[in-house]
Amino acid sequence: MLIATWNVNSIRTRLSQIINWINQVNPDILCLQETKVIDDSFPVEPFKKLGYSVEIYGQKSYNGVAIISKKKAENVKKGFYGNIYSDQEIAILHDQKRLISADFNGIKIINVYVPNGSSLESNKFEYKINWLNCLASFLDEQEKKGSLICLMGDFNVAPSYLDIHDPEKYEGGIMASEVERNALNNVLKGRLIDCFRIFEKSTGHWSWWDYRNNAYELNKGWRIDHIYISKQLSSKLKSCVIDSSPRTNPRPSDHAPVMIDLNFDDPNEHFYEEEDNFLEI
DNA sequence: ATGGCAGAAGCATTCTGA
Numbered sequence: 210m211l212i213a214t215w216n217v218n219s220i221r222t223r224l225s226q227i228i229n230w231i232n233q234v235n236p237d238i239l240c241l242q243e244t245k246v247i248d249d250s251f252p253v254e255p256f257k258k259l260g261y262s263v264e265i266y267g268q269k270s271y272n273g274v275a276i277i278s279k280k281k282a283e284n285v286k287k288g289f290y291g292n293i294y295s296d297q298e299i300a301i302l303h304d305q306k307r308l309i310s311a312d313f314n315g316i317k318i319i320n321v322y323v324p325n326g327s328s329l330e331s332n333k334f335e336y337k338i339n340w341l342n343c344l345a346s347f348l349d350e351q352e353k354k355g356s357l358i359c360l361m362g363d364f365n366v367a368p369s370y371l372d373i374h375d376p377e378k379y380e381g382g383i384m385a386s387e388v389e390r391n392a393l394n395n396v397l398k399g400r401l402i403d404c405f406r407i408f409e410k411s412t413g414h415w416s417w418w419d420y421r422n423n424a425y426e427l428n429k430g431w432r433i434d435h436i437y438i439s440k441q442l443s444s445k446l447k448s449c450v451i452d453s454s455p456r457t458n459p460r461p462s463d464h465a466p467v468m469i470d471l472n473f474d475d476p477n478e479h480f481y482e483e484e485d486n487f488l489e490i
Numbered sequence: 491a492t493g494g495c496a497g498a499a500g501c502a503t504t505c506t507g508a
Binding site for chain 2: 218219270271325365383384417419422424433
């Protein structure tokens with residue numbers, strides 16, 4: 210089962226590129242971020258024509274998330290829910306459409322677009338940390354229910370210096386600060402693993418390149434788009450790749466899709482031992 | 491230290507992103 214995440218930076222501008230990518234890759238589940246459109250204007254039909262089901266949670270101009278899937282999503286939830294924080298705080302977090310979740314094959318798929326935060330001094334940074342703390346509480350609740358989790362999206366955090374093209378310049382700044390990494394680690398709490406780092410330990414692998422300063426051509430990127438799965442699922446993980454090819458398209462998204470292959474054909478087949486190859490940073 | 495580039499809204503220019 211192929212599960213992918215892609216910050217497309219506008220579903221309407223990127224529609225043909227996304228359809229082409231789906232035709233090439235044939236994902237079972239594709240989580241999109243930054244769709245930038247209200248639900249009534251989301252181009253649903255091109256996906257339905259390919260046999261996909263579409264679940265959307267969008268707003269005007271900014272943010273917006275969607276789950277495109279071959280199987281119909283079950284238990285679709287838009288935004289945070291459950292007994293986490295006050296209703297008032299939840300209401301504030303719902304103003305920005307950044308999270309949608311659904312169940313597939315007994316796995317809870319959680320698609321997130323984590324706030325960027327702008328700068329460490331910004332009130333948007335405070336919002337980012339609050340949002341990540343809310344996500345941590347949300348996952349605590351899911352864990353209590355015993356759910357198997359696949360959490361993916363644009364996290365706007367580089368987990369380590371290995372995930373930045375120029376760590377000397379950027380370490381400690383936005384997307385690379387201790388505060389953000391602590392907040393991310395508090396979401397993961399060791400119960401979720403970074404699929405990409407199961408297979409690749411080295412630096413030089415990016416999922417986002419700035420539109421400015423010829424960053425893609427100079428390969429000056431960051432790895433800020435991630436797929437995390439419950440440790441119990443790690444034995445089912447066959448691969449995790451970043452497909453940078455759409456970044457070479459005319460008028461590309463600044464992000465590339467990230468994809469995992471989870472084995473559900475043979476439940477006894479193990480690709481990795483759980484405690485092996487887990488990179489602790 | 492600042493801006494670079496791109497998208498949406500909407501029609502000149504601002505806001506936002508990362």
